[in-house]
Amino acid sequence: MLPDDDVLLLTPGPTPIHPRAQAALGWPMRGHMDPEVFAYNDRIVADLRRLYGTGEGSFTSLLSGTGSLGMEAGLANLLEPGERVLVLSNGAFGERMVEMAARLGCDVHALRFEAGAPVDVDAAARAARSLRPALLAVVHGETSTGVLNPVPELGAVAREAGALFSVDAVTTVGMMPFAMDAWGIDYAYTGSQKCLSAPPGVAPVAFSARAMERVAQRRLPVATWYADALGMRRYWQPDEGGRQYHHTVPVQLHWALGEALAAALEEGLEARAERARRVGSAALAALQDLGFRAYVPAPHRLPTVLAVVPPSGLDEAAVRRSLRSEHGVTVAGGLGPTAGKVWRLGLMGENAREVHYRRFLDALGRVLGEAGLRERFDEVLEPALA
Amino acid sequence: MDPRLRDHTPGPEALRRAADDGVDLERLKIDDPVAYMVRNAGTVVTAAPELAHLAEGMLTAAFPDRQVFRAEVAEGVRVLAFPPLDGEELRSYDRWLAPLVDRPEWRARHAYYREVGDLRGVGRELGLPQGPDAYRGGEGVIGPFEDGADADAWAEEHVTRPLVHDSFPMNGRWFCDVFRAEAP
The missing domain is CATH 3.90.1150.10 (Aspartate Aminotransferase, domain 1)
Structure with missing residues (x-):
């Protein structure tokens, strides 16, 4: 029925699907290595750069999963077991980061704030100076409480501490200007079913050049093969060997996300x-x-x-x-x-x-x-x- | 006041130690909340220094309502929680931590997580065995050995009273648990 x-x-989230995305779900099926798919993906890559406001050398793509995969991919790519992460948490999604980082075997420190209150920048700066984490992570808009956290100011905190900066942009990007490069963000992610109003199932992500360098210099392979940024990049960005198969991407969801993304940028x-x-x-x-x-x-x-x-x-x-x-x-x-x-x-x-x-x-x-x-x-x- | 503090009632052991030290716990709760929490925290696990971040990280993640403390002790790093975890929570913590210790990078180093009962009481240990060549005496888990006979032979040569040993297999190798059998 x-x-x-x-x-x-x-x-x-999920939100009603944009009419253009709904129509795109009915487009013809293509293989994940077909030229039309690569051409369409190239447009998505370019549009995601505009959406996130990325800088030179960034890597944007879609992960085949929801925003939670985006969260896990960032932690898994940017941290190695035992490396220190400081999570600024004021809601359920900050706590999800803490749990994921702990499961990855990282040295997790959580600075927790009252639910309904924003992250305190001074307290975050003190903790970052003291702990010197490899990664500072925060949720931009905490969906569980409706709080907007001060991401541009926290970008300065991360830079001062010499940390990479990861931002959960699930309820912000696509519905407000987002300046990844200017705010000093090294990794950001969202889910297709949130501000872009596409069906759930793909996670638009963006790595800064600095973040990709960090991934390339890892001592150990990324714990999750599926969301390994280097493996993904070989599919999304051709190199001298052309494009390489990674996994079977959900082509229909790419069509739909691409149309919703284009509509958002046009608006x-x-x-x-x-x-x-x-x-x-x-x-x-x-x-x-x-x-x-x-x-x-x-x-x-x-x-x-x-x-x-x-x-x-x-x-x-x-x-x-x-x-x-x-x-x-x-x-x-x-x-x-x-x-x-x-x-x-x-x-x-x-x-x-x-x-x-x-x-x-x-x-x-x-x-x-x-x-x-x-x-x-x-x-x-x-x-x-x- | 933090509700964890406001609603906390000290246990008999904390009351006894406070009486011994001449500390008024109700006063301390107001004047120095952190000192109060440390006095009333419960040990969750004693970890080897290289593994302490796993124990602390998982405690932070699994019990966000707890204040986590660490204390460096002769055996490694003691990880504590305030308020202390109860029995069911400790068993839940075991289920969270054990898979991490079983990951390839720690399995390769024969990391172990176990509940032990000895002269000091019952507690949890997260550790890395000491190689037989590096053993310089004292308590600890020593290994790996090829089989139980090798482990026992090593123990015959190196373990003397008041220390005793048990040999046990783990992930296909054998180890010697060297411990004190009687109070010093």
């Missing part, structure tokens, strides 16, 4: 950031009228995930169930430190659309017996820039 196509994914990253901000601000205002409040204070609020605390006394799980079963609207509850405490509303890619939030607010109003939510949204919604 086909799933109901009228369900609205207002979660912080412009500034424009997408502005779209998320406008829709998010209006949605928050409407929800505040119902007694919801923002979980994260404005200066540190992630523009792509709106985390709101439901009013006390509201059976939040029951309301979410009703939204899904009666109105086909899916919103996410909390995750990790925010489980049972917040709702998380996606403002990534295709879910940051006025039409979707009107539908959500209409549905919520019906479930709660409150009128005027959609009108309130429209009242405070700023006009879109031309």
Whole structure:
């Protein structure tokens, strides 16, 4: 049985698929070594450089897996067993990094911050000066709490400590300007189903030239053959021996991601950031009228995930169930430190659309017996820039 | 106050040591929280220095609510947690750490992770055996040897009371566990 196509994914990933990506899923099948695939992949490589804002000598590609593979690939490529990594953690995805690095046999140090609060740059700088890690790792936008961490400032911390800098850009890149080279980032990754609104299954990643040098100088081979950057590069970038087979890439997902990526760059990253901000601000205002409040204070609020605390006394799980079963609207509850405490509303890619939030607010109003939510949204919604 | 501190009640051993040292633990909790946590931390494992990062890293990852401490001791590095892990948590920690020790780079060096009971009590050890040629006396795991007879022969020659030995196989080789049989 086909799933109901009228369900609205207002979660912080996966997001509704962009129409161009949806259409590309139906393109003809090709082999992973066919010239059309290589030509299309070359365009993806170039577009990813623009998306990430990479510098000279960078390596961009798609990993055949989700953003978690992107996370694991970075740690596995940039660290050898016993090497020191400092993870700045303020949510579930920071903790995932800690666990992955520990499983890789690294010398893991976690500097933990309160859930809902950003990473403190001064504390991070003190820890980095003292520990001198080989790698500093942080999540840019912590999806589990809706916090935006100060990545440009942390790039300076990493440089001062002589560390490589890895950034989880899963809920940021594609929905806001991202300056990998200018911010001193050596490795960044995302998942296709987040801000780019493609189907899940590929992880766009970017290595700086410095990061690739580090991989080339490793003492031991990368623990994961599948995500070995040097092996991947031989497939994605031709050398004197041409292109080499690595593994069978999911060609249909490449088509879809490539189209979603092109659409994002055509719209412009500034424009997408502005779209998320406008829709998010209006949605928050409407929800505040119902007694919801923002979980994260404005200066540190992630523009792509709106985390709101439901009013006390509201059976939040029951309301979410009703939204899904009666109105086909899916919103996410909390995750990790925010489980049972917040709702998380996606403002990534295709879910940051006025039409979707009107539908959500209409549905919520019906479930709660409150009128005027959609009108309130429209009242405070700023006009879109031309 | 950190809820881990606020809600913590010292165990009988910590209370006894505090009484011996003339330390007011409730006062210490407020005046020097780190010193309080160190006094009340529980040993998770004693690790060889080269392996201590594995023990600490996995503790940090598996129990993010714990404060992790390390202390350099004669046997290596003692890794401690505050609040201490309970029995079920220690068994869970075993399941996390054991596969790491079994990775090729450590397996090649015959790394071992085990629970031992000796005159000092029961505890966990994460170690690397000492080569027979490097042995200069004292307790430890010595090896590898080709077979049990070789291990016993080496022990006959080198291990004297109050030390005793047990020979045991691990990953196809044999080792001598040299330990003290009676209190000094």
